[in-house]
Amino acid sequence: xxxxxxxxxxxxxxxxxxxxxxxxxxxxxxxxxxxxxxxxxxxxxxxxxxxxxxxxxxxxxxxxxxxxxxxxxxxxxxxxxxxxxxxxxxxxxxxxxxxxxxxxxxxxxxxxxxxxxxxxxxxxxxxxxxxxxxxxxxxxxxxxxxxxxxxxxxxxxxxxxxxxxxxxxxxxxxxxxxxxxxxxxxxxxxxxxxxxxxxxxxxxxxxxxxxxxxxxxxxxxxx
Amino acid sequence: xxxxxxxxxxxxxxxxxxxxxxxxxxxxxxxxxxxxxxxxxxxxxxxxxxxxxxxxxxxxxxxxxxxxxxxxxxxxxxxxxxxxxxxxxxxxxxxxxxxxxxxxxxxxxxxxxxxxxxxxxxxxxxxxxxxxxxxxxxxxxxxxxxxxxxxxxxxxxxxxxxxxxxxxxxxxxxxxxxxxxxxxxxxxxxxxxxxxxxxxxxxxxxxxxxxxxxxxxxxxxx
Amino acid sequence: xxxxxxxxxxxxxxxxxxxxxxxxxxxxxxxxxxxxxxxxxxxxxxxxxxxxxxxxxxxxxxxxxxxxxxxxxxxxxxxxxxxxxxxxxxxxxxxxxxxxxxxxxxxxxxxxxxxxxxxxxxxxxxxxxxxxxxxxxxxxxxxxxxxxxxxxxxxxxxxxxxxxxxxxxxxxxxxxxxxxxxxxxxxxxxxxxxxxxxxxxxxxxxxxxxxxxxxxxxxxxxxxxxxxxxxxxxxxxxxxxxxxxxxxxxxxxxxxxxxxxx
Numbered sequence: 001x002x003x004x005x006x007x008x009x010x011x012x013x014x015x016x017x018x019x020x021x022x023x024x025x026x027x028x029x030x031x032x033x034x035x036x037x038x039x040x041x042x043x044x045x046x047x048x049x050x051x052x053x054x055x056x057x058x059x060x061x062x063x064x065x066x067x068x069x070x071x072x073x074x075x076x077x078x079x080x081x082x083x084x085x086x087x088x089x090x091x092x093x094x095x096x097x098x099x100x101x102x103x104x105x106x107x108x109x110x111x112x113x114x115x116x117x118x119x120x121x122x123x124x125x126x127x128x129x130x131x132x133x134x135x136x137x138x139x140x141x142x143x144x145x146x147x148x149x150x151x152x153x154x155x156x157x158x159x160x161x162x163x164x165x166x167x168x169x170x171x172x173x174x175x176x177x178x179x180x181x182x183x184x185x186x187x188x189x190x191x192x193x194x195x196x197x198x199x200x201x202x203x204x205x206x207x208x209x210x211x212x213x214x215x216x217x218x219x220x221x222x223x
Numbered sequence: 224x225x226x227x228x229x230x231x232x233x234x235x236x237x238x239x240x241x242x243x244x245x246x247x248x249x250x251x252x253x254x255x256x257x258x259x260x261x262x263x264x265x266x267x268x269x270x271x272x273x274x275x276x277x278x279x280x281x282x283x284x285x286x287x288x289x290x291x292x293x294x295x296x297x298x299x300x301x302x303x304x305x306x307x308x309x310x311x312x313x314x315x316x317x318x319x320x321x322x323x324x325x326x327x328x329x330x331x332x333x334x335x336x337x338x339x340x341x342x343x344x345x346x347x348x349x350x351x352x353x354x355x356x357x358x359x360x361x362x363x364x365x366x367x368x369x370x371x372x373x374x375x376x377x378x379x380x381x382x383x384x385x386x387x388x389x390x391x392x393x394x395x396x397x398x399x400x401x402x403x404x405x406x407x408x409x410x411x412x413x414x415x416x417x418x419x420x421x422x423x424x425x426x427x428x429x430x431x432x433x434x435x436x437x438x439x440x441x442x443x444x445x
Numbered sequence: 446x447x448x449x450x451x452x453x454x455x456x457x458x459x460x461x462x463x464x465x466x467x468x469x470x471x472x473x474x475x476x477x478x479x480x481x482x483x484x485x486x487x488x489x490x491x492x493x494x495x496x497x498x499x500x501x502x503x504x505x506x507x508x509x510x511x512x513x514x515x516x517x518x519x520x521x522x523x524x525x526x527x528x529x530x531x532x533x534x535x536x537x538x539x540x541x542x543x544x545x546x547x548x549x550x551x552x553x554x555x556x557x558x559x560x561x562x563x564x565x566x567x568x569x570x571x572x573x574x575x576x577x578x579x580x581x582x583x584x585x586x587x588x589x590x591x592x593x594x595x596x597x598x599x600x601x602x603x604x605x606x607x608x609x610x611x612x613x614x615x616x617x618x619x620x621x622x623x624x625x626x627x628x629x630x631x632x633x634x635x636x637x638x639x640x641x642x643x644x645x646x647x648x649x650x651x652x653x654x655x656x657x658x659x660x661x662x663x664x665x666x667x668x669x670x671x672x673x674x675x676x677x678x679x680x681x682x683x684x685x686x687x688x689x690x691x692x693x694x695x696x697x698x699x700x701x702x703x704x705x706x707x
């Protein structure tokens with residue numbers, strides 16, 4: 001089980017090709033997933049009753065069903081309706097919808113955690129509801145939701161590997177192909193594992209830096 | 224619509240057998256995770272710095288690597304290299320269990336650390352050894368506090384169990400895919416699979432909620 | 446609805462604030478029953494009464510944080526249109542409120558807490574708002590704490606920042622809802638000192654409190670409430686005269702037994 005330079009020479013470029021695809025999957029999914037999640041989370045708190053119910057249902061659905069099932073429905077199932085997604089499109093769409101459901105939970109929790117007294121104080125000073133939400137609730141809720149949402153993005157990095165199962169050749173797919181060719185399963189997958197550990201570590205580090213930057217005494221983690 | 228329904232109805236017994244497999248995998252994984260997670264948590268909170276480092280490394284690895292990759296790594300790589308000839312179901316259960324141990328150790332660690340320092344001090348003052356204090360005072364409380372987190376973990380493991388597909392273990396997902404590739408009714412069948420997973424999640428979470436209520440001690444807000 | 450800026454208020458006969466027949470129901474239960482009060486310029490009226498009497502609810506219905514089921518409010522003899530949102534927001538700029546729980550904006554430093562409403566509601570520039578904030582904070586004795594966050598302040602300091610925040614809006618009336626009840630005993634004094642200074646400077650105030658010595662010394666009128674109604678009201682010297690036999694005196698003596706006031 002020796003990992004020689006020649007082997008790595010062949011493995012790394014192939015994995016890097018897949019890595020690029022992984023990044024292409026992760027970045028848009030993370031950005032749009034969190035934006036959608038913020039929207040849904042906000043609607044679940046401040047929307048009218050039917051709106052709240054609808055998005056609560058959406059959240060329960062996308063959090064209660066395995067991501068694999070969701071991917072397969074999008075990729076294999078939707079053609080029945082004449083909707084043809086290619087692997088990349090199906091994956092990203094699915095990741096965005098699923099991720100948004102998780103993000104909305106954190107956003108909702110953060111918004112609900114803002115004590116009523118804050119709203120009353122804003123109102124007592126003559127602020128309108130919109131002003132209170134924008135200048136008082138959102139800055140606080142954002143800081144509260146950040147750890148959870150950050151974690152969700154890290155989950156996304158890991159679950160992006162599932163795109164391989166619907167034939168999107170990201171880094172896991174490339175690794176699988178090489179392993180099948182060379183039969184050096186343990187080495188290949190260990191290196192693959194290291195790739196993901198690297199991505200996850202960077203994301204965690206960035207998240208922590210971001211949280212530290214926004215730190216306000218009295219909010220969440222002590223430094 | 225008629226056709227889809229009849230396909231589902233016909234395939235249902237076959238797929239439901241897979242539910243048994245899925246549940247077996249989940250139960251085994253959760254128990255393995257529990258049996259490993261509790262000592263790991265105790266080690267993380269009360270252990271020697273070297274022990275904490277090692278456990279930390281384990282946790283970092285199993286939480287940082289995607290479950291799909293772990294499945295490939297172990298099933299096609301490590302188990303083979305170790306000469307273990309495991310069937311697919313066992314392999315999936317073990318990998319999920321090892322991963323869950325990492326997450327459960329964090330749940331229990333959080334619960335232990337949320338207890339006031341005074342609890343263990345009082346135990347020591349009464350003459351208990353640290354081990355006695357941990358097992359009779361700390362853990363009973365920490366375990367109760369962990370139930371909500373455990374419930375969440377159950378839901379996650381159930382969803383991850385669908386990865387049995389990549390190693391060919393015949394769970395709900397694998398069987399659904401099998402039927403779908405023969406009947407081409409992918410949409411209906413996978414929606415059906417989704418419904419099954421959803422129901423099993425719901426039932427499990429409700430059971431855990433009932434358990435939480437049953438063992439609740441007054442004074443603990445959860 | 447003509448508004449002659451100052452003149453109508455100069456006359457001490459015209460109340461700055463007049464509320465009449467306020468009824469509040471919460472969850473089907475009647476909390477306030479036909480409560481009326483009028484306050485003249487420069488007066489300090491103190492609401493006292495047992496818990497659940499409705500003092501806090503009454504104060505919050507004056508600036509409509511809790512909507513009354515019925516009743517009317519006049520500020521400087523102009524009726525306030527409680528149904529019209531924009532007018533309500535405008536009205537609230539003239540009525541300041543101090544909460545029992547301070548309710549400082551946790552994500553803003555002290556100076557920003559004071560200046561935010563000046564910027565967002567009154568439209569002042571950042572510099573003007575900040576200058577005013579510094580001024581108000583110095584007025585309450587916290588000039589050197591203006592860059593601290595609420596989490597870094599003691600309870601008494603938080604309440605004083607809250608007072609500065611309310612004063613920055615130049616309110617015509619200040620409502621204080623048990624401003625010292627959430628404070629540790631040793632911090633009560635600093636907040637009462639600020640309130641005393643405000644009373645002596647002529648600010649019109651309505652305050653709910655359990656601080657009987659304070660009320661006795663400074664209130665122009667004591668208003669005793671119980672079970673959602675005003676039972677008695679009058680000058681402290683009248684209501685609390687020894688041997689007066691008023692419900693107020695009775696309540697106060699029970700209070701002082703409880704708190705062992707001198």
